[in-house]
Amino acid sequence: MDKNIFWIWLQCCLGVDNPRIHRIFEVFEDAYQIYNADENELRISGVFVDKELLKLTDKNLDTAKKIYNKCFLHGYNIFSLQNENYPDRLRKIPTPPVVIYVKGKIPDGNRLFTAIVGTRHSSITGRKTAFSIAYDLAKSGAVVVSGGAMGIDTQSHLGAIQAGGETVCVLGCGINYNYLPTLENVRNEISKHGALISEYPPDYPPTKFTFPKRNRIISGISDCTVVVEAGKTSGALITAKEAVKQHRTVFAVPGSIESKSTTGSNLLIQEGAKTLLSADNIIDWYNSKNQKNNDEKISETSITPDSIEKIRKKSEKEKILPTTEKISEKRSLSHKHTAETEKNEKKENKIPDEQLTENALAVYHTISDTPIHVNDIKLATGLKINDVISALSELELNDLIILHPGKRYTKK
Numbered sequence: 001m002d003k004n005i006f007w008i009w010l011q012c013c014l015g016v017d018n019p020r021i022h023r024i025f026e027v028f029e030d031a032y033q034i035y036n037a038d039e040n041e042l043r044i045s046g047v048f049v050d051k052e053l054l055k056l057t058d059k060n061l062d063t064a065k066k067i068y069n070k071c072f073l074h075g076y077n078i079f080s081l082q083n084e085n086y087p088d089r090l091r092k093i094p095t096p097p098v099v100i101y102v103k104g105k106i107p108d109g110n111r112l113f114t115a116i117v118g119t120r121h122s123s124i125t126g127r128k129t130a131f132s133i134a135y136d137l138a139k140s141g142a143v144v145v146s147g148g149a150m151g152i153d154t155q156s157h158l159g160a161i162q163a164g165g166e167t168v169c170v171l172g173c174g175i176n177y178n179y180l181p182t183l184e185n186v187r188n189e190i191s192k193h194g195a196l197i198s199e200y201p202p203d204y205p206p207t208k209f210t211f212p213k214r215n216r217i218i219s220g221i222s223d224c225t226v227v228v229e230a231g232k233t234s235g236a237l238i239t240a241k242e243a244v245k246q247h248r249t250v251f252a253v254p255g256s257i258e259s260k261s262t263t264g265s266n267l268l269i270q271e272g273a274k275t276l277l278s279a280d281n282i283i284d285w286y287n288s289k290n291q292k293n294n295d296e297k298i299s300e301t302s303i304t305p306d307s308i309e310k311i312r313k314k315s316e317k318e319k320i321l322p323t324t325e326k327i328s329e330k331r332s333l334s335h336k337h338t339a340e341t342e343k344n345e346k347k348e349n350k351i352p353d354e355q356l357t358e359n360a361l362a363v364y365h366t367i368s369d370t371p372i373h374v375n376d377i378k379l380a381t382g383l384k385i386n387d388v389i390s391a392l393s394e395l396e397l398n399d400l401i402i403l404h405p406g407k408r409y410t411k412k
Helices: 004-014 021-027 031-036 039-044 050-056 062-074 124-139 152-162 181-192 210-220 235-245 260-271 279-291 305-313 329-333 339-349 358-364 374-381 385-397
Strands: 077-080 099-104 113-117 143-146 166-170 194-198 224-227 249-252 401-404 408-411
Touching: 004 031, 004 050, 004 062, 004 077, 004 099, 039 050, 062 077, 099 181, 113 124, 113 152, 113 210, 113 235, 124 143, 124 152, 124 166, 124 279, 143 152, 152 166, 152 181, 166 181, 166 210, 181 194, 210 235, 224 235, 224 260, 224 279, 235 249, 235 260, 235 305, 249 260, 249 279, 260 305, 358 374, 358 385, 374 385, 374 408, 385 401
Parallel strands: 113 143, 113 224, 143 166, 166 194, 224 249
Antiparallel strands: 077 099, 099 194, 401 408
């Protein structure tokens, strides 16, 4: 029997983000040894809690075998924590996944891996910035890592692909689950130019818990994390927080102090993240880091997990003082910042927030210029379907969205 089956069984027993994972494998050799241990051996080891002990004494492998067979059927790789193909950076984080499922090929780890993250509700400038940074990094031989969501994530992946480079997408659901169908082609391209990775079994659906958990993998597989655009409650700040906890360096792209979508990014810089004006900043940092033989566990920024958490908990009504000037694409990315671009940005950002309900705002910021199905809006927002439909009606009445055939929506 393939030992991966025992690793899958163990993952089902221990769950994700287990804080004792390294301690467990100081006591036990591998998943097979844990499977063959009796209840007394497991208990006296002192590394499992009662809930885990109850699951570990159930030796039924049917679920693990089904997951294994599904991976075999679709050609997905299964890498356990002790597999030589398991990313070394990821193995070193405090709570590495017991197993990762992979579609495609994880790029060689002896290179710069850069996570690029940001809001789904990105501006035109933000999307261009993410694309450009990813493109330049990939052209330089770096691997771009992101989460496959709309907005900044997608543009980061596409920038790397367009440059002929490699990219890794860490999913908050199973690889086989068709989350956001409009991005299915993007995911297929990623798997051809790198890999899709998930710690969840192939058909596992996304939940409001899976995305925050996967963020530790995005930062954990990377040398550094770049936040392009992020509001104060953006999931990108969770990724930045995880990076700091993992002693990885955090960069942030400064943005307009008038935009809510860059409030979090600016505050990261104020709290000690490195300012990013171009991909060269990352490349120079990485080369300098290697020349000095710096320990990977030493963070070179003064930002702390607590300071990031404070950003996320700040009141939306609080006045945020500027920490940087708004940079144009010409200054930061050597692209011409045209009057037409500025006109489009102003048009896009002109949202009557005070006239919309909270649900309508949440739905609006989930919709982009790429058609999205009503079911995907429900998944992205976590709202009930009736609330989503009501919010969509409100947005249509405010002339903010367009309904397309097949119950798909775009911003107007």
